[in-house]
Amino acid sequence: MTTWTDHTADRPISLTAPSGIDRAAHHRLDEAWLAAAWSHPSTRCFVVSGGQVLIDETPDGRTELVMSPSFEAPLTEAHRYFLGIDEDGVSYFALQKDALPGRMDQSARPAGLREAGLLLSPRDAGLMVHAVGLENWQRTHRFCSRCGERTVIAAAGHIRRCPACGAEHYPRTDPAVIMAVTDEDDRILLGRQVHWPEGRFSTLAGFVEPGESIEQSVRREVREEAGVTVGEVEYVASQPWPFPSSLMLGFMARATSTEIEVDGDEIHEARWFSRDELCAAFESGEVLPPYGISIAARLIELWYGKPLPTRSAA
Numbered sequence: 001m002t003t004w005t006d007h008t009a010d011r012p013i014s015l016t017a018p019s020g021i022d023r024a025a026h027h028r029l030d031e032a033w034l035a036a037a038w039s040h041p042s043t044r045c046f047v048v049s050g051g052q053v054l055i056d057e058t059p060d061g062r063t064e065l066v067m068s069p070s071f072e073a074p075l076t077e078a079h080r081y082f083l084g085i086d087e088d089g090v091s092y093f094a095l096q097k098d099a100l101p102g103r104m105d106q107s108a109r110p111a112g113l114r115e116a117g118l119l120l121s122p123r124d125a126g127l128m129v130h131a132v133g134l135e136n137w138q139r140t141h142r143f144c145s146r147c148g149e150r151t152v153i154a155a156a157g158h159i160r161r162c163p164a165c166g167a168e169h170y171p172r173t174d175p176a177v178i179m180a181v182t183d184e185d186d187r188i189l190l191g192r193q194v195h196w197p198e199g200r201f202s203t204l205a206g207f208v209e210p211g212e213s214i215e216q217s218v219r220r221e222v223r224e225e226a227g228v229t230v231g232e233v234e235y236v237a238s239q240p241w242p243f244p245s246s247l248m249l250g251f252m253a254r255a256t257s258t259e260i261e262v263d264g265d266e267i268h269e270a271r272w273f274s275r276d277e278l279c280a281a282f283e284s285g286e287v288l289p290p291y292g293i294s295i296a297a298r299l300i301e302l303w304y305g306k307p308l309p310t311r312s313a314a
Contacts (some may be wrong), residue, residue, distance in 0.1 A: 013239050013250075014117050014293040019126025021084040021092065028155040034082060037091040043070045043174035045080075045093040048072040048131040049100045051242075055116050056108040063119035065128060066108045067092075074101055080135050081157030083127050091245065094131035094157075096138060113242070117293045133242035134158070137171040140244070145169065172245045177217045179251040180299040181230060183258050183272065188303050190278075190287075191226060191262070191270040201271070202290040205248070205298050218251050226270045227261030230254065236302065250295045275304060282309050 027033050037043060044067040046053055054066035070093065079096035088090070100110050113132055117125050134157050141160060144151050149164035160169045180203050181189040190201040206221035208214060219230045236250040260270050264302065281287035288309040290296040297308055 008167050013237055013295050013298050015113070015125055015129050015240055016237065017122035017125070019123050020086055021123060021126055022086075023084040023130075024082075028082060028158055034083070034156055036092065037082070037254070038070050040091065041069060041071075043093065044090070045070050045073045045090045046127075046131070047074060047095045047097050047100055048128075048135045049097050051132050051136065051244075052100060052110045053116065053128055053131070054100055054120065055111045062121070063116070065116075065124040078153050079138065081131060083130050084224065086123065092127055094127070094134065096135050101191070112267055114291060114293055129240050129242060133173075133240065133245065134171060134229050136242055136244040141169060141172065174246045174275075175208040175214070176205060176241070176246045176248055177208060177214055177221060177251060178203055178248050178295060178299065179218050179222065179230075179233075179253045180303055181222055181226075181228065181253045181255050182303060183255045185274070186266045186303075187272040187274050187279070188300065189222075189226060189228060189255065189260075189270060189272055190300075191267045193266060194264075194268045196268075197288075199286060200288045202294070203296045204267070204270075205296070206244075206266075208249075214249055218253055218298060222253065222255075225267045227259065227263075228255050229257040231256040236299060237295065241295075248295050252299070276278050278304065 019074065046067045048063050056066050057063055073095060074097060076095050076097060081094045081096065083092040083094055084238065088256055113129060116128060120128065138153070138157065142150060144162035144165060144167055146167045147162060147165045149162050151160035153164050154161045158171060171231060189204065191204050192201050203223055204225050206225065208217040212220070215233045218233050222228050222230045230253045232251045232254040236252055238250060239248045241248045258272065262268065262270050278287065282289060292310060301308055
């Protein structure tokens with residue numbers, strides 16, 4: 001496997017820009033330090049619920065996470081997650097609640113990552129993706145997979161411990177490959193999943209299976225979903241994707257066959273596009289581009305040579 005050299009320096013993939021937050025993992029087991037950090041007047045926190053947070057627009061047109069000092073935060077003890085420290089020494093926490101708090105000014109609104117990830121600063125987007133990933137895992141892994149006992153939260157939200165058998169469980173991250181496949185005529189292969197609306201096409205993707213390398217996963221997924229054989233595989237970049245718990249590993253891949261045979265289970269339709277064909281399909285509305293937050297859009301752009309038409313995440 002080789003690495004794609006012309007990757008995302010000029011326009012980073014969403015959710016991957018440096019956030020300026022040190023996760024400071026060495027503090028997660030230090031209860032005295034965590035208590036002092038929580039009570040410090042500079043500490044800021046925000047609520048995460050069902051993958052959403054509150055965001056608000058500032059007078060100068062920026063979008064920010066709605067955060068508050070810890071002494072104004074809703075009460076919660078068990079579901080308080082330490083996210084890290086910024087370069088000014090400010091500590092950040094996320095609070096998992098069953099519902100987002102109301103806002104007296106009525107200007108803030110709830111938003112998920114697909115919307116907020118495109119609007120927030122790298123710091124706020126980094127904090128949000130960390131919090132959403134933890135919340136997803138915490139909500140779905142409350143019991144020990146070894147003995148079935150209810151687990152307890154530890155390490156400021158980054159471990160669940162079993163009081164019965166002593167097992168420790170860590171946040172789940174599922175590796176998935178996503179690939180822009182091109183052929184010898186420099187066409188790109190795009191597919192439409194069974195449950196997607198008419199016209200929505202994107203790159204092929206799938207989860208890495210046990211005992212499989214990522215290169216093998218790229219070739220297997222393309223073969224299974226579209227019937228196309230892949231040879232050379234080049235790594236481009238990765239993207240955290242907590243919907244609910246994936247890490248997307250992006251690739252450029254070269255097809256050694258071009259006949260398409262979709263599986264019908266995951267992929268309903270797949271097509272080869274030249275740049276002119278894809279441009280015309282975008283302009284006519286026959287093809288809808290991927291959402292701008294997705295690494296899929298950047299992979300297609302690396303081949304396309306220019307930004308794709310914008311598309312709302314709503």
